Amino acid sequence: MAQVSSIADEQASTPLSSPKSILLRISKFNPKLDESSKFMEFTVSYQKWTTVLEAILDVKKHFDHSVAVRYSCRQATCGSCGMMINGKPKLACFTKISELDSDVVTVEPMNNFPVIRDLTVGFEKLFEKHQKIQPYLIRDDSELESDEREFLQSPQEVEQYIQFANCIKCGLCNSACPTMATDSSFVGPQALAQAYRYVADSRDKGKDTRLNIIDESHGIWRCHFAGSCSQVCPKGVDPAMGIQFLRGYLLGFRS
């Protein structure tokens, strides 16, 4: 535990005259050196627009350079900065401190992912499972062989899958999933939602292939419909609904 308030002489990017401050607790853990994680505590001032990511970067810049955090776009597009914020999986760049309504903000690495260091987790399994469901259009012909330059769709056909195309692979849904907490082989809500995204696409002809892939002992049937995946998605994707639609195909209610 360390209470750090004025290590650096330089000014923090958030003005020190800011009227409000919070206690930011950052989980520190290096699996190669540490046996368990510990929390470092920093007092950080904030404005109503300050995000959790900005607060972490402020700490990184002025107090502790060693804090490991992954980020890129800072606008909820790249899906890099997923972490547990006050116990819930959220994007740090998309979460304002003022919205948390708490004087203490605790940030930890996402659940159900291997920790690389501090707030950074490994995405290998997520991408492996994403790849497994063949996330691309499957068909015998292609626009290169056809006279048409594109596969046309009606607005109704686009409506069938478009929300699932918003997935940014941030992993928050997998982190929130209770099944993933115990079943490391479970394909997960992210991959299942993407399976539905392509199954529901009128241009795709790989429905049977994908349904076969997810119809296994650690596939779609292990979902208990807790719905937490849909609750935490920062892009409004509803993986739980996609999973139920996929089950409809497998049970013969949809074709």
Add this chain to the structure above:
Amino acid sequence: MKESTIMKIHYGTALASVGLVAVHILMRLTTGFADSLSYENVLANYRSVPYVIMLELILILLAVHGFNGLRVILLELKQGRVYEKAVSYGSMVGMIVLIGYGSRTIIMTNMGMT
């Protein structure tokens, strides 16, 4: 067997069990509840062929549903090739043993070997 086929059986056995167990419980109301569970009445139930068929069906449905449920819980608890095979075959054996032992009881009682 495909997991979707197993789960169809799982849901089917659940629905059928609810229906048959409801009939089984309602049969207790044909006489007074305590009377219906008296020794002679229970034996009489076992000697009625339609009732015995229903009991046998309940036994099979619940054994299949229960052991598959147990298999699913155990698969989610721990993973590994050997462990998963052991769980799947173990559940199958458990189910067969339970159905065998239950059927033996039903048949013996039906035939008057009490």
